[in-house]
Amino acid sequence: MNRLQKAAVLTQLAEALRSRGSWCGETHLQKAVYFLQCFLGVPLGVEYLLYKHGPYSFDLTEMLTSLRADYLLEKQFKAGGYGPSLSPTQASAELRQRHPHTLAKYGKQIEFIAQSLGSKGVTDLEKLATAFYVTRELGKEAPLGLRAERLNQLKPHISIDMASQAIEELDHLMIQASDYVMATEKA
Amino acid sequence: MHKHLHEIRDPIHVFVRLDSDERKVLDSHPFQRLRHIHQLALTSLIYPAATHKRFEHSLGVMELAGRVFDVVTHPDNLTDAIRRSFPEIAQQQQLEYWRRAVRMASLCHDMGHLPFSHAAEKELLPEGWDHEKLTRQIVHSSEMCAIWRTITPPLRPEDVEKLAVGPRKARDLQFSPWEAILSEIIVGDAFGVDRMDYLLRDSHHLGVAYGRFDHFRLIDTLRILPSSNEEGAPPALGVEEGGLKSAEALLLGRYYMYSQVYFHPVRRIYDIHLMDFLKAWLPGGKFPTSVEEHLMRTDNEVNAAILQATLDDTQKGHDPARRITRHEHFKLLYQRSPEDVRINPEAGLAVHEACKRKFGLENVRRDHYSQPREATRFPVLLRDDKVASSEDVSDVLRSLPLVSIDFIPINPSLLKDAKGWLMKERTDIITPSQVETA
Numbered sequence: 001m002n003r004l005q006k007a008a009v010l011t012q013l014a015e016a017l018r019s020r021g022s023w024c025g026e027t028h029l030q031k032a033v034y035f036l037q038c039f040l041g042v043p044l045g046v047e048y049l050l051y052k053h054g055p056y057s058f059d060l061t062e063m064l065t066s067l068r069a070d071y072l073l074e075k076q077f078k079a080g081g082y083g084p085s086l087s088p089t090q091a092s093a094e095l096r097q098r099h100p101h102t103l104a105k106y107g108k109q110i111e112f113i114a115q116s117l118g119s120k121g122v123t124d125l126e127k128l129a130t131a132f133y134v135t136r137e138l139g140k141e142a143p144l145g146l147r148a149e150r151l152n153q154l155k156p157h158i159s160i161d162m163a164s165q166a167i168e169e170l171d172h173l174m175i176q177a178s179d180y181v182m183a184t185e186k187a
Numbered sequence: 188m189h190k191h192l193h194e195i196r197d198p199i200h201v202f203v204r205l206d207s208d209e210r211k212v213l214d215s216h217p218f219q220r221l222r223h224i225h226q227l228a229l230t231s232l233i234y235p236a237a238t239h240k241r242f243e244h245s246l247g248v249m250e251l252a253g254r255v256f257d258v259v260t261h262p263d264n265l266t267d268a269i270r271r272s273f274p275e276i277a278q279q280q281q282l283e284y285w286r287r288a289v290r291m292a293s294l295c296h297d298m299g300h301l302p303f304s305h306a307a308e309k310e311l312l313p314e315g316w317d318h319e320k321l322t323r324q325i326v327h328s329s330e331m332c333a334i335w336r337t338i339t340p341p342l343r344p345e346d347v348e349k350l351a352v353g354p355r356k357a358r359d360l361q362f363s364p365w366e367a368i369l370s371e372i373i374v375g376d377a378f379g380v381d382r383m384d385y386l387l388r389d390s391h392h393l394g395v396a397y398g399r400f401d402h403f404r405l406i407d408t409l410r411i412l413p414s415s416n417e418e419g420a421p422p423a424l425g426v427e428e429g430g431l432k433s434a435e436a437l438l439l440g441r442y443y444m445y446s447q448v449y450f451h452p453v454r455r456i457y458d459i460h461l462m463d464f465l466k467a468w469l470p471g472g473k474f475p476t477s478v479e480e481h482l483m484r485t486d487n488e489v490n491a492a493i494l495q496a497t498l499d500d501t502q503k504g505h506d507p508a509r510r511i512t513r514h515e516h517f518k519l520l521y522q523r524s525p526e527d528v529r530i531n532p533e534a535g536l537a538v539h540e541a542c543k544r545k546f547g548l549e550n551v552r553r554d555h556y557s558q559p560r561e562a563t564r565f566p567v568l569l570r571d572d573k574v575a576s577s578e579d580v581s582d583v584l585r586s587l588p589l590v591s592i593d594f595i596p597i598n599p600s601l602l603k604d605a606k607g608w609l610m611k612e613r614t615d616i617i618t619p620s621q622v623e624t625a
Binding site: 003004005007047049050051052053058061062065066068069070071072075077083084091094095097098099100101102123155157158 | 354355358361362364367414417418419421422423525528529532533557558559560561564576578579585589591619620621622623624625
């Protein structure tokens, strides 16, 4: 994908997350893109590493900042310490209209991620994304207990119980993802 | 008596003090080379006094890093949660080790800079290389490792490397939360002392006031804080409420320095001519990446080559060399505007393509840059001991604009015609991008 195609995908994802009730701050987008790229294979070309809040991409931060500089995303604030929300602009809607094929190709993946993650807050997203990071590291066949231990080792504030729940939720999400993609392909 | 503490006069910090181990780094070849690397490349062609070097900047960064380390690890400045997160702080020997590592990493952080610093680094190094990668290589070189080994206890070069470049430029290395905080002291986007020193130092030498701020107050109020009030929130470098205005001044200063000085169109155009010269002059158009060859290259050799190429029109790089030395630089034809970018996010590219077709590839350049990250979000310790996000308590930080440029410079002999042409053609050139086809 070229820069404008990636911009169309990212602003569409922000739109879809917001329509599912997400506050859509940078952390929400970081985790959503992690799943979109590494889980569903949408090639946004950003590199992830394990950082303070779980999987994080410096490349994506740069991409989102450049979308703001190009007036395709804008920050919105609300009281209560939620941090800024990233909202797609009218210019981004026009850009998306000019990329129908890209959005048709990745639309179902974007919808699935928005549907699955849109209602989650940053704490839950951090747990789930780190569960996915650990699963990629150890392999999805690795026992749940082992993956939960590893998650707890990487993020000690996430207890083993909480880590096990996150891994279970991730495994469920992986099954749902393949069912969803198969169903929409048939349709 | 043998002297264990050395003082160096400095126009910004009055004295920079260093001990005999740090003096060994100061005397090393990689550090002494920085005496010959201009901090601001060819900026002195526009601001004549901007002739300062990476050498004094690196000393300044070490001085500030030591001060910040002492403030943020002082027992009176720690919350219980932070004390629990970082047991290193309670152990005197470990604390001393890391203080030394932070100061040494500060000294080393710019050792990988190419001649004339940042100018066109991407174009002039092989794929996958940048000055941070060269810095990492130098920290592990035999000369530097010999120094790390003589220190008691010996410094681990991988610790120096991590703190000097930070997680963004050492993605292959895992950073503990403690290491992440220490690297933030040096290269952090908000309060990294690298930025603090260059803003103050550049302002001083350029003769501008944009980059000045109350760094004494800011440093005194820096704290390691949880990034939010949520359970398990990771620690980050933040500020006490009383230092928020100084933090705003730092970030405003940075904004003005970028928009007024670092992205001055003529300054940027000289960078392009320098890059054109180096591409023609260097074997294969690239700088070498071995430590030995890197250390042999400074601004001095490049300057001599530019002067020589200016005088001899048969030499490679004669044209860009002449443009630099005779001030015959390209002139600004077009720069992006919000209106143009709202029509087409790649308006600058569209103008560049049209100009190349009309005036020829050799007569037109494009210079575009978008601020990659912003630093307006950090924790603030309020007077009631709660932590807030800076953007929730500062209207200034919420509305700080991003810096983004897209310049099209053109051969000065064509400027008048090109301006007339662009005025006529502009609305046909800057149109919405094409609807994609399957």
